Amino acid sequence: PGLRCAGTWQYNPQQARQRLLAWLQALPARTWWGLNAFIAGVHQHTPDFLRAGGAYDSWLLYRTADGAYLKGFEHWMDVEGAFLRYLIVGPLFWLGLTETAENETGQPTAFRLSPRAAALLSGQPADDLTAESPPLHVSSQGVILVPPQARLALRYQIARFGEWEQANQNGYRYRITPASLERAARQGLSSAHLLSLLQKHAAALPPALRTALIRWEKQGGPAARLQTVLLLRLASPEILAELKKSPAARFLGEQIGPTAILVQPAARKKILAALAELGWLTDDRSKGDE
Numbered sequence: 001p002g003l004r005c006a007g008t009w010q011y012n013p014q015q016a017r018q019r020l021l022a023w024l025q026a027l028p029a030r031t032w033w034g035l036n037a038f039i040a041g042v043h044q045h046t047p048d049f050l051r052a053g054g055a056y057d058s059w060l061l062y063r064t065a066d067g068a069y070l071k072g073f074e075h076w077m078d079v080e081g082a083f084l085r086y087l088i089v090g091p092l093f094w095l096g097l098t099e100t101a102e103n104e105t106g107q108p109t110a111f112r113l114s115p116r117a118a119a120l121l122s123g124q125p126a127d128d129l130t131a132e133s134p135p136l137h138v139s140s141q142g143v144i145l146v147p148p149q150a151r152l153a154l155r156y157q158i159a160r161f162g163e164w165e166q167a168n169q170n171g172y173r174y175r176i177t178p179a180s181l182e183r184a185a186r187q188g189l190s191s192a193h194l195l196s197l198l199q200k201h202a203a204a205l206p207p208a209l210r211t212a213l214i215r216w217e218k219q220g221g222p223a224a225r226l227q228t229v230l231l232l233r234l235a236s237p238e239i240l241a242e243l244k245k246s247p248a249a250r251f252l253g254e255q256i257g258p259t260a261i262l263v264q265p266a267a268r269k270k271i272l273a274a275l276a277e278l279g280w281l282t283d284d285r286s287k288g289d290e
Contacts, residue, residue: 001086002063002064003064003070003079003082004062004063005061006061007060011052016049016083021121024092025121027113030113030115031113033110033112034109035085035111036109038088038111039084039085043077047076047080050080050083056073059071059079061079063078089108089111095120096114096120097113097114097116099111099112099113100169115149133201136150136154136203137171137203138202138204139206141175142162142177142209142212143165143174144158144176144202145172145173146173146174148171150171155172158174161174161189161193161197162175162177163175163176163179176209181216191213191214192213194213195213229253229262229263230263230264230265231256231260231262232262232263232271234260234261235259236259239275239278240259242278243271246274246278247274248271248273248274251263251264251267251271252264252271268286
């Protein structure tokens, strides 16, 4: 990310990635490595792994942030170095092969192979991995944090029930919402399935969330809905009756009381016009909500 390519040159992306995987396989297990030191070692001993044959001038690469062309070996850290850094703390971390350590500003500075890396790099199927699988962390608000080392099958199951929020160094965060549960139901999954999954894999299941999932299963939907509405208050029931007989009646919603009714927000101007045609002046205090 942040680099763009031009020209007609060619290269084999698989070959460069396989070189990196081979270097990682040669590292001692569970040993922390400085990210900058690792990249510097590649720079010193095997710099041509990406632009083979020393083709540092034929590749037309430029940085999108400032448009600067990165031509020549002097920009190795901006190209090859950035490529290595991205793969180690990006895709390889997302796949659970690496773990990272950060400095006080949140920038990754070190990495090590995960317990499951040896199995994954050797080509074993994910279902055969028996490495440690840390528990899920679940909040009473329905937020589920899946640790990076968790089994991929478990993360897939959580993703089927939750709304994706973000990924960080602590793992992958999902949130249980009515929309996500309704989507799961369309796939034949019930909240009882999710409850069983959390009871088995969560470090602790908050009682409030457990109760909410049980109630959802019984009621088949949310117990409450929160929405933004436009409320029309009238001086008398007679005015409301007139408005209901007007062409603007189709824009009216649920009646709240004798002199109050919900209005479709997009129809505010039509309701104002209808009241004006009926001979009523309106105090419109909804303008700030547009």
